[in-house]
Amino acid sequence: xxxxxxxxxxxxxxxxxxxxxxxxxxxxxxxxxxxxxxxxxxxxxxxxxxxxxxxxxxxxxxxxxxxxxxxxxxxxxxxxxxxxxxxxxxxxxxxxxxxxxxxxxxxxxxxxxxxxxxxxxxxxxxxxxxxxxxxxxxxxxxxxxxxxxxxxxxxxxxx
Amino acid sequence: xxxxxxxxxxxxxxxxxxxxxxxxxxxxxxxxxxxxxxxxxxxxxxxxxxxxxxxxxxxxxxxxxxxxxxxxxxxxxxxxxxxxxxxxxxxxxxxxxxxxxxxxxxxxxxxxxxxxxxxxxxxxxxxxxxxxxxxxxxxxxxxxxxxxxxxxxxxxxxxxxxxxxxxxxxxxxxxxxxxxxxxxxxxxxxxxxxxxxxxxxxxxxxxxxxxxxxxxxxxxxxxxxxxxxxxxxxxxxxxxxxxxxxxxxxxxxxxxxxxxxxxxxxxxxxxxxxxxxxxxxxxxxxxxxxxxxxxxxxxxxxxxxxxxxxxxxxxxxxxxxxxxxxxxxxxxxxxxxxxxxxxxxxxxxxxxxxxxxxxxxxxxxxxxxxxxxxxxxxxxxxxxxxxxxxxxxxxxxxxxxxxxxxxxxxxxxxxxxxxxxxxxxxxxxxxxxxxxxxxxxxxxxxxxxxxxxxxxxxxxxxxxxxxxxxxxxxxxxxxxxxxxxxxxxxxxxxxxxxxxxxxxxxxxxxxxxxxxxxxx
Ligand SMILES: Cc1cc2nc3c(=O)[nH]c(=O)nc-3n(C[C@H](O)[C@H](O)[C@H](O)COP(=O)(O)O)c2cc1C
Ligand code: SF4
Numbered sequence: 001x002x003x004x005x006x007x008x009x010x011x012x013x014x015x016x017x018x019x020x021x022x023x024x025x026x027x028x029x030x031x032x033x034x035x036x037x038x039x040x041x042x043x044x045x046x047x048x049x050x051x052x053x054x055x056x057x058x059x060x061x062x063x064x065x066x067x068x069x070x071x072x073x074x075x076x077x078x079x080x081x082x083x084x085x086x087x088x089x090x091x092x093x094x095x096x097x098x099x100x101x102x103x104x105x106x107x108x109x110x111x112x113x114x115x116x117x118x119x120x121x122x123x124x125x126x127x128x129x130x131x132x133x134x135x136x137x138x139x140x141x142x143x144x145x146x147x148x149x150x151x152x153x154x155x156x157x158x159x
Numbered sequence: 160x161x162x163x164x165x166x167x168x169x170x171x172x173x174x175x176x177x178x179x180x181x182x183x184x185x186x187x188x189x190x191x192x193x194x195x196x197x198x199x200x201x202x203x204x205x206x207x208x209x210x211x212x213x214x215x216x217x218x219x220x221x222x223x224x225x226x227x228x229x230x231x232x233x234x235x236x237x238x239x240x241x242x243x244x245x246x247x248x249x250x251x252x253x254x255x256x257x258x259x260x261x262x263x264x265x266x267x268x269x270x271x272x273x274x275x276x277x278x279x280x281x282x283x284x285x286x287x288x289x290x291x292x293x294x295x296x297x298x299x300x301x302x303x304x305x306x307x308x309x310x311x312x313x314x315x316x317x318x319x320x321x322x323x324x325x326x327x328x329x330x331x332x333x334x335x336x337x338x339x340x341x342x343x344x345x346x347x348x349x350x351x352x353x354x355x356x357x358x359x360x361x362x363x364x365x366x367x368x369x370x371x372x373x374x375x376x377x378x379x380x381x382x383x384x385x386x387x388x389x390x391x392x393x394x395x396x397x398x399x400x401x402x403x404x405x406x407x408x409x410x411x412x413x414x415x416x417x418x419x420x421x422x423x424x425x426x427x428x429x430x431x432x433x434x435x436x437x438x439x440x441x442x443x444x445x446x447x448x449x450x451x452x453x454x455x456x457x458x459x460x461x462x463x464x465x466x467x468x469x470x471x472x473x474x475x476x477x478x479x480x481x482x483x484x485x486x487x488x489x490x491x492x493x494x495x496x497x498x499x500x501x502x503x504x505x506x507x508x509x510x511x512x513x514x515x516x517x518x519x520x521x522x523x524x525x526x527x528x529x530x531x532x533x534x535x536x537x538x539x540x541x542x543x544x545x546x547x548x549x550x551x552x553x554x555x556x557x558x559x560x561x562x563x564x565x566x567x568x569x570x571x572x573x574x575x576x577x578x579x580x581x582x583x584x585x586x587x588x589x590x591x592x593x594x595x596x597x598x599x600x601x602x603x604x605x606x607x608x609x610x611x612x613x614x615x616x617x618x619x620x621x622x623x624x625x626x627x628x629x630x631x632x633x634x635x636x637x638x639x640x641x642x643x644x645x646x647x648x649x650x651x652x653x654x655x656x657x658x659x660x661x662x663x664x665x666x667x668x669x670x671x672x673x674x675x676x677x678x679x
């Protein structure tokens with residue numbers, strides 16, 4: 001994720017240009033845009049709608065249906081933690097509690113210093129090796145409060 | 160000298176990449192030349208990262224190996240298979256693996272999944288080669304005779320589904336692979352895509368030949384980035400190798416395959432929601448009929464099958480329907496890759512013929528709880544599957560036998576819980592999950608799940624508000640009978656099974672809840 005990077009001219013246009021050729025290009029385009037900006041900039045929705053020949057309401061409707069897409073920027077780091085059953089069976093509650101307390105945020109929120117955004121995930125397919133936590137897309141298995149604390153410290157994000 | 164370190168999402172989550180780098184570094188430092196192969200995982204997850212060496216044609220496994228242990232492996236000469244505290248011997252002789260009957264997973268974990276020549280050498284493409292000599296009807300016939308049922312959850316006979324699409328007349332038909340694998344406690348689709356991607360490609364081409372479809376999509380969930388990278392590479396290689404494209408293995412027949420990545424919606428695993436999403440829209444459930452087999456992707460006849468269903472097809476074609484149908488029991492034919500997870504000593508992938516008992520899976524394979532506490536309950540068949548108590552562990556893995564105890568096979572996931580679990584809380588979670596993931600099309604699910612959550616909060620507060628259990632049961636009854644799809648329609652299963660088998664977790668005695676549970 002290249003959150004907050006200054007946009008070079010025409011980047012969004014290029015993404016829209018290549019994906020709007022596909023009959024089902026809107027979701028791949030959202031992925032590409034979010035990959036580039038870290039979120040889907042709201043003020044660009046009219047442009048996106050025009051490229052796909054859709055109404056703004058349609059585009060907004062698709063965008064908000066999917067958990068992956070965000071209309072707000074995220075923190076410098078994104079911590080996603082699995083909330084699903086298999087991880088619960090292995091004690092994910094303690095990991096989640098620890099993250100919430102340490103970061104002082106709830107799911108979907110970003111720390112005041114804009115360092116870390118905490119997100120819930122429903123299964124990484126790492127069920128045999130849970131509890132699972134992903135930091136900036138890198139997955140970690142067999143997490144505990146202590147191990148997650150070490151990772152937080154490693155990224156310089158813990159108080 | 161060959162050393163194998165899995166490139167598997169879970170193995171990497173446990174440090175496999177770091178271990179691989181450490182092995183290369185240490186070899187260089189010691190002036191040893193070795194070939195590092197990134198294989199798939201064998202699915203013995205409690206041993207991951209599982210490093211294997213090949214010396215004198217024999218494989219010796221070491222695991223779990225941490226980055227820090229790599230030096231000591233070299234010190235003790237693991238390259239010659241020597242003793243080490245983590246030495247596991249020949250991996251295929253580990254009882255967990257030896258006792259399995261691997262058909263779909265026969266190659267996984269042995270080699271570099273992206274080596275096409277290796278795929279051929281290990282029996283790959285034999286099914287496709289045979290299919291190319293058969294008519295569409297004959298292929299459908301073969302799959303029908305095998306007794307294969309959909310492994311995505313509903314267990315619908317694959318041959319019958321294919322026949323419907325074969326008979327639909329249209330200029331364009333599609334094969335869609337459902338790789339959304341949203342169920343907690345499941346990872347077999349991921350393992351196939353990461354560990355033997357050509358197998359899925361082969362299965363999809365055969366499906367295309369069977370129904371007359373020349374184009375396919377794999378709808379992969381976005382939570383699987385490694386699977387995505389591996390599959391993209393596999394597609395390139397299959398195209399370059401003349402397997403995909405205009406002239407499949409020189410036959411003159413064509414099949415084009417694309418990858419499409421979802422965006423984090425559980426409901427998009429339901430096939431009609433998946434098709435909407437694949438068309439680039441909100442994943443709203445479509446009412447049925449029409450069936451996707453007749454009006455599917457862009458209203459064209461479409462086969463939607465799970466990864467494991469499609470990956471079971473090549474072996475059926477290669478070895479014949481009879482050989483496959485001989486495995487299993489009753490109307491549950493062949494093998495199922497069971498995924499053991501949760502609180503177990505030996506979680507992992509267990510591919511076995513249907514008919515094995517849950518007890519065997521949980522204790523002989525799974526080794527009982529990891530915590531050492533009593534195994535209180537399992538959830539079987541994913542987040543929409545029921546919780547079953549130990550008194551039902553004698554039941555066999557079998558669509559019909561499980562149905563008798565209100566169980567489901569689902570996608571083959573079994574999650575084990577020790578006695579610290581509270582089934583009332585799990586019931587609340589099930590309602591919350593449904594509320595979170597509901598597509599919103601119908602009221603019982605959209606509103607019911609939120610009401611269900613509130614009700615569970617009330618019940619769990621311990622105040623025993625009169626009538627609240629009755630209300631919960633009634634709500635579940637409505638959700639089961641009036642929801643448009645399985646999300647709303649099956650969320651009551653984990654809730655009611657918890658209440659039925661563990662009423663004390665809801666603050667009630669068995670006698671209090673039993674009369675209320677009669678009708679559901
Ligand atoms: C809420 C819901 C989620 C589902 N998720 C999946 C899934 O992730 N993967 C899958 O293969 N099938 C899933 N299914 C089942 C599909 O609707 C469909 O039955 C299946 O893809 C058909 O393929 P099969 O016949 O090979 O099993 C889901 C069903 C429901 C109701
Ligand atoms: S049951 Fe839920 S997910 Fe299914 S159609 Fe109704 S609202 Fe949508």
